[in-house]
Structure formats: C-alpha cells, structure tokens
Amino acid sequence: MRGRGRGLMEMEEERLRRALREASSALIRSIEELSFVRLVGDALAGEIESAAVARALVGLLRDELGLEFAALWTVDEVAGGLRAAAYARAGDAAPAGPLPDAPLVPFSSGSVGAAVSGTPVRLLETTGEPALPPEAAGVGSLLCFPVVARGRTVAVIGIGAGRPDGVDAEHERLVALVAPTVALALESAGLVQRLASENRALRAELSERCAAGGMVGTSPACRQLLATVARLAEVDVTVLVLGASGTGKEMVARALHHGGRRRDAPFVAVNCAALPETLLESELFGIERGVATGVERRAGVIERASGGTLLLDEIGDMSPVVQAKLLRVLQEREVTRVGGARPIPVDVRVVAATHRDLERAVRDGGFREDLYFRLKVATVRVPTLAERREDVPLLAHHFLARAAARHGRAGLRLSPEAVAALVARAWPGNVRELENVIEQAAVMAEGPVIGPADVGDTPTARTEHELDYRGVVGAAVDHTERALIARALAAAGQNRTRAARLLGIGRRTLLYKLKRHGLVEP
Template sequence: MIGNHLEEKNFYNNLIEICESIANGNYEYAKQLFEMTNFNNYPKPIARLAESFGLMLVKVEAREFHLETIIDQLRQTQQDLIKAHQQLKDENAELKQKLHQKFSFQNIIGKSKAVLNIIEKIKKTANTPFPVLLTGETGTGKEVIANAFHYSSIRANHPFIAINCSALPKDLIEAELFGIEKGVATGVDKREGKLVLAKKGTIFLDEIGDLSLSNQAKLLRALEEKKITPIGGKRPIPVQARIIAATNKNLEKEIKKGSFREDLFYRLNVIHIHIPPLRERPDDIPLLIKFFLENTCKQLGLKVKNLTPQAKQALLNYSWPGNVRELKNEIERAIVLSDTETIDVKDLSEKITISQENSNPLQLMSHHNNLTLKEAEKILIQQVLESTQGNKTEAAKRLGISREGLRKKMKRLGIS
C-alpha cells in the first residue's frame, strides 16, 4: 500500500494537474513534477513514481527536440524539392519551347508551291483529331511534316512517339504498339503500348505499308473504337493519341495485291498529304542547301562555309534520288572534307560531279570526241528528262529554256 489514502489521492490529483499542464505546453510545471521526488514530502514509493515521471518527461523533451530537428531538416528538404521542382518545370517548358521552334511548320524549308500548300494544309488541320496519311518517296521529309503537325497543334505539350513499322518483326511491333501483359511468356514483364504512352499526343507510324495484316486489324479497331487490348490482356484501354501514318508505297496498289486493308486505308486517309520528290521542286534546293550549311557548321563550331558557283550549280543539276536526306548528307560530307571556307566541286561526291559534267553539251563533247554538238545536245536533254521522270516543265527549268523551247528541240532532235 502507498501511504494513507488521503495522501495518495492528493498526490495523484497534483500529478494529473501537472501532467495536463505540461501536455498543454506549459513546461514551467515540469519543475513541480521534479519537486514531487522529494522523499521528505511523499512516502518513498510515491516519490519514486514521481521520479520516474520526471525521467519520462526528460526523455519526452529530448525526443521533442530531436523531432524538431528532424522537422527543420524536412522543411529544408521540402524547400529544396520545391525549388528543384520549379527548376525542372522551367527547364521542361524551355525544352518544349525549343522543340516547338524546331519542329513547327514555320521551320519547314521551302518556297515551292508544293511546300507552301503543305504548310497551308497543316495550319488548317493541325488541331483536328483526324488521322493523317503522309505519302512520298524515301527521304522527302515525312517525319518532318509529322513533327510539324504535332508541334503546331494543341497536342504539342504531350508526347510525340515515332515507330518504324518496317524495323521490327510482327510480334515485337504488336507489343510495341499495343502493349503486353506480364506472364504472357516466360520472363515477360508488363509493358505499356506506345499508343497508350502517347497519351493525348501523337503517334507517328512510319512505313505503315509494312505493317502485318493482323496488326492492321488491331490498328483499325484502335481508330474506330479508340481502344486497344494488350497482348494477353482482357480489358480494353482507351487511346487518346492522334495517329499520323507515312509510307513510300502506293497503298492502293498494295490493296489490290491483298497486302493492305482497304478499310484501314480509308480510315487513315482522312487528311492526305503527298510530299513531292526534291527533283520536282528545284526551287527548294537553294534554301535547303543554305539551311544545311548553316546548321551543320553551327553544330561543328565552324564559320559558315560558302559554295563556289560551280559547286552550287552541280548541286542544282543533280536529280537527288535520295531526296532531302541525300542532300543533307552531301552537304555534311562536303563541309567535313573541304579544307577551306569555300566548298568547291572537288569537295562533292563523284556522282554529283559526273552529273555536272554530263549536264553541259560541250563537256560531253570533250569526253566523247566523236560527238557532234547536236548529238551532245540530244544526250543532255534525254538525261535531264530521265532525271525529272519525263516532267517537261521541270526539265525546261533545269535546261534554262522555256517549255515551248524544249518541245521544239525535242521535235528537232527526234526525242519522243
């Protein structure tokens, strides 16, 4: 028993009052708690009990001090995180702005009627949700146009994801596009499809003509129902991305061959843009040359190099079967190989210089002593017509004569 009943009751009443005061933040009452440990005032067991409460208070205060230190550290960490988050937001916004500046339609290089028409169509349709089909030869810049659609639209702040349908086997492209569930095969982990990862952005399907018929069927469903089902999945997942497809094939011919679905073709062909080959838009070549010269020299930290008139003419006369991509590669090569600030004909590829030599009847005669001027002129016109795929208007431009003048020369020289 702890002393008499009255003494015990008084002790506990005092103890409760002191503890409540301390709990409410009135730490000055802590002194009274320690005074209760005075063995003369209270029986020994009660004094020891009070002493234990006092020690407990010391530990609580120590813990509170430690917690305050941790809280201060957490507050500082929070401030650092807020600062870092804001910095990331600023950097992200800056990056998006740079991407917009680099890939929007304002950066499509060209002044030909074909390019101006493409830019106008992008302006009119960029913010619509409809699919886009881009057609044209390899190297004409279909991905550049796809980027322009994306970065000129309300989708610009969302992902732009490109997939080359000819670069992956059938099963892999299916998993890439539509996703796959965990455990479908040994060691396979769950993976989201690119159509889902694109979110409200754009998915660019290059070489759509090489997509298998089974994947074409799944893509058609995605276009019609705005949903996809991953490999091994049971529930469809909503798709919000805009689809832009591109091909260098004639899809209507592929339909007749049975290698492309007609219903998918019409689904994709809502907005159709054909990008003509570079040989059909020679007015764009000087602008592209200037752009690639400036851009490449800047990347290499060089002063912008110039072209001699002969080198420029050689580039203008070449037919560019590889289109814009081939022109870009040629300019980059010439910049690296040129020893001076001026690029000459000798710095160009052999295929370019040979084409330049064959574009002049006098040079043709110098290489073939038995040729007459009339024969050399005939060979020249035939070569230019071949390089323009029979386009007489374009051939006349390259030869520096009128279309009517070309027609008369062809008749005189017996060129059909």
C-alpha cells in the same frame, strides 16, 4: 548503523530519481524537437514553389512557437540584397507576401543583412534598430537566422516577439534545427522552377522547329505543303502522309502534332518496317505477363501515346494480322494487349506515313481497303526535292549551319559554285541525301569555304541518273566516320584509348574501325 545505512539508501534513491527525471526530461525534449522538425518537413515537402515554401514556413513558425511575427527573406544576389518572400503577424488569418513598395534589404543593412554572413543575429530590443524591414515594424525583439545551402546563405529566417527579450536562446535552437530542412525545400523548389522554365523553353523551341513554319523552303510546292499542314494541324483527324524516302514525312507528322491541341502530350513514332510481325504486334498493342517465358506486362506505343499523336511510319509494310488489329483500334478507340482480354480505352491521333502506293497495294490484296479508307481521312503528299529545287540553297545553308555548330567549325560556308552544283543534282535520296552530303562536306572540307569538289561535283563523278542512293549514303557515312576518327586521334595525341573515350566507343571497336578505314598499317 542502520539509521545511517537507511539514510544512504534514501540519498541514492533520490539521486536515481533525479537522474531519471533529467533523462525523462531530455527524452521528452528530444521527442518534441523531432516532432517539430518533422512538422516543418511535412509542411514544406509538398511545395514546389519558393513562395509557397515561404508562406507555409512562416505561418507554422508563428503558430508553433507562439510568437507575434515570422518572416522569410530570400537572397537576391543580382540585386545585392534580400527580399521578403512571406511574413506572418499575430492575428493575421494567413501569411502575406511582400509589401508592394517594400524596398530591397541590402546585405549591409541591419540585422537581417548581417545574418547573410552565416551568423545568427538576435536583437533583444529593436527600439534602436535603424534598418528594421517594414514588414517587421512594431516587433519588440527579433531573431535573424541564416539558411545555408551548399556553403552559401540562400535566405534568412526571422522570428519576433511583441515585447523586448521575447525571443530567447531556445527559439534560436529550434530554428537552427529546421534551417537545413528549409534550405533543402528552397533548393528543391528552385530546381523544380528552373526545370519547369527550361521545359517551357524547350517545348517552345521544339514547337517552333517542328511546327509547319519550322520546315525550310519557299518554293510553291513547299508553301502548299505548309498551308496543308497548318490546316490539318487544327483539326483532330487521322492523316495519311505520302512521299518518297527521304522527303521528310516524319517532320510533317511532328508539325501536325506540335501545331495542334495535342502539342503538350506525347508524340510517339514507330517504324512498322523495322520489326517482324510478332514484335510489331506487342510493340503496338502491348503484352500481358506470362504470354511467354520471361515476358512481363508492358504497355504498347498506342497506350503510351494516348492523349497525343502516334506516327505509324512505313505502314505499307504492316502485315495483314496487325492491320486487322489496328483497324479495330481506329474504330473502337480501344486497345487489347497481346494475351489480354480487357480492352483499354485510348485517345490518340494517328498519323500514318509510307513511300508505297497504297491504292495499288489495296488492288493487289496486300493492304486492307477498310483500313486504307480509315487512314486517309486526310492526305498529305510530301514533294520530292526535285519538285522543290528552289529550296536546295536554303536547305543546304540550313544543314550547314547545324553541321558546323555540331562539329565546331564556325564560319564554314558554301561557295556559289558549290550551291550551283547542289542545285543541279537530281537528288534521288531527297532531303535526307542532301543533309548527308552537307554533313560530309562540313567534316571533310579543308578550308573555311566548301567548294564543288567537297559536295561530290567532280569530272569523274557518275551522271546523276546512274547514282545509287544507298551507295551515296554509305559513302557519306564512311567518309564522315573516318574523318571523325582521324580528328579524335589527333586531339588525343594518337592515344587510342583516349581517342575511343572522346568518340564514346570501346577501344576494341576503335581498333576495328581503324583497320576498316585504313588508318593503321597492316
């Protein structure tokens, strides 16, 4: 009995030892798999170009799996095939790009093309493979594994051994583990590349729009302005832009920025008349934490614009206290936050703009003389629309094209009589008033042609010198808002909730505006 009991115990111990070995082996295997996946993920994580992802991947697969060949073919749906993004052979110091004369691998060609269907293809012997890509020449066995992202194959991973049967199921299992990581890396790199391309295109478009050549006009006054802006854009000096309200002073500032060496850095604009003194001071110079209850540390616009251009609009309305601090920034090229003691170096080009007579403000004591001379290193005077009346037709057509596109009214045009009426007006509100009038006409005109009545030229209209600019702008805004609300209601089948959603406002706001514009019965 004892001998039999001892035998059973030994058998049980052996069974437990075997189970422990198997569990330990499985655990070690899992750890090795996780380490391999992490190694691939770490290698691909920092790459933002598809080619760099491919090179990092194939080099790692070749070395870590101990094989003679690794490659990545990416799908080119337009061409209808795959292209070798990178490949690595045994003995190569570094992965290589595709062969210059390597042909496109069609989707219907061989094991690489077949893997695009989403099923791995493993060739134990490549001797009889008729469509082996040139970069895989000389490989004895080959595995082609699809890389799938969002339900479609975006690439094929290839690994190969120099001898037949050198690639087995274990290799396939390891590649299957890292394929999702490769898919994510390729998608991320593609997204970064698309965003970079769009960013370059948008920057080019913005530069074209904002550069001096993008300002509309051919009159002598406009040509002189363009020439001045072009000269000053090339030199990194402080510029004072003078002009009446609505003439386009901010556009001049943007043209100076986008035409100069700082075009790729930030352009930051702040309206000095829109904020009270205390808020303007912290907005410009920043503020440190704890200056007041609940206040957190925040950089000012001068810091945020460092490297680029800062527009100080309506600088004539700046208080003497803020003027003194701004003067120090211009002199020392450093800023100290409100409540702070440490100066922070800044590199910023300052463009100041105002409709006020700063020379008179200096004489009257309302503006610092030293700051004035610091700002007017170069001066640009923006002409009024009355001084460039020849540009009214060009500007009107330019604004109409933008408004028609914005409101979905393709084919809308100005009649010759409407253009003549626009040219004859005095335009006390300058270019901004003209843009508002065209915007209103684009919304309110009933037909495809805008006539004189649509631009406010009626027998009962007040004479131009009696026009109140604020009243004109306010009326234009009201008419435009009323027309947009009416159109939204029509599009929504008079459903107010849907109309509010189309307009991007709350339902209660819409109800208030309906009553204000008389669009509901009392």
